[in-house]
Amino acid sequence: MLDGLKSSVHVTALDGIVNVNSLFTMAIFIGFSMTTPTQNSAVAETECQTSHETVRRLIVFEVVSFSFFLFSSLIAQSLKLAINLINNMDQSDPHKADIDPDYIRYGLFGSATGSVLGCLFLMLSIMDFIRVKLGSYSCGGKPVYALVTLLIFVGSGLLVYITTAVYASFFVEISSRNNERLLENKT
Numbered sequence: 689m690l691d692g693l694k695s696s697v698h699v700t701a702l703d704g705i706v707n708v709n710s711l712f713t714m715a716i717f718i719g720f721s722m723t724t725p726t727q728n729s730a731v732a733e734t735e736c737q738t739s740h741e742t743v744r745r746l747i748v749f750e751v752v753s754f755s756f757f758l759f760s761s762l763i764a765q766s767l768k769l770a771i772n773l774i775n776n777m778d779q780s781d782p783h784k785a786d787i788d789p790d791y792i793r794y795g796l797f798g799s800a801t802g803s804v805l806g807c808l809f810l811m812l813s814i815m816d817f818i819r820v821k822l823g824s825y826s827c828g829g830k831p832v833y834a835l836v837t838l839l840i841f842v843g844s845g846l847l848v849y850i851t852t853a854v855y856a857s858f859f860v861e862i863s864s865r866n867n868e869r870l871l872e873n874k875t
Contacts, residue, residue, distance in 0.1 A: 699771055702764040705799050709757040716754045736823035742816050749813035753806045760802025767795040793857050800853035811842050
């Protein structure tokens with residue numbers, strides 16, 4: 689049977705996923721426009737310049753990243769659509785719909801997974817972008833500083849996001865069911 693959940697919270701979370709994915713998608717297209725071979729590089733030494741293969745890989749990573757962000761947004765939008773359609777069926781409380789918790793749980797998790805994979809591939813493309821614009825990591829200096837900063841901050845952010853997404857997808861729902869059972873047992 690379907691369990692009732694406060695669906696407005698889920699719609700807000702899904703809106704957030706779609707908005708963030710839109711920002712990252714914009715970043716990808718800006719990256720496409722700035723991806724040119726080494727003639728626009730800030731590197732003077734030829735041994736520190738990267739190959740055309742790095743530029744090709746950068747573009748592939750951007751396309752794969754875009755695909756994951758689009759996947760994530762489509763999952764989130766379809767979940768929002770289902771929630772809103774079900775909400776419109778109950779005129780007494782437009783913020784509460786009877787929705788299968790597994791549908792929301794796995795939908796949120798699938799959308800979050802798409803966002804995480806999109807971020808990982810975007811990070812890989814940025815790593816190649818650093819190599820194209822600032823030079824090879826083996827030459828040291830600014831490319832290494834940029835790489836370390838990228839890995840620390842984006843890696844930390846992804847770790848927090850993954851932890852929160854897993855918790856929200858699988859443990860919050862279980863907790864609310866346990867609370868409902870406790871309330872039923874008290875009455």
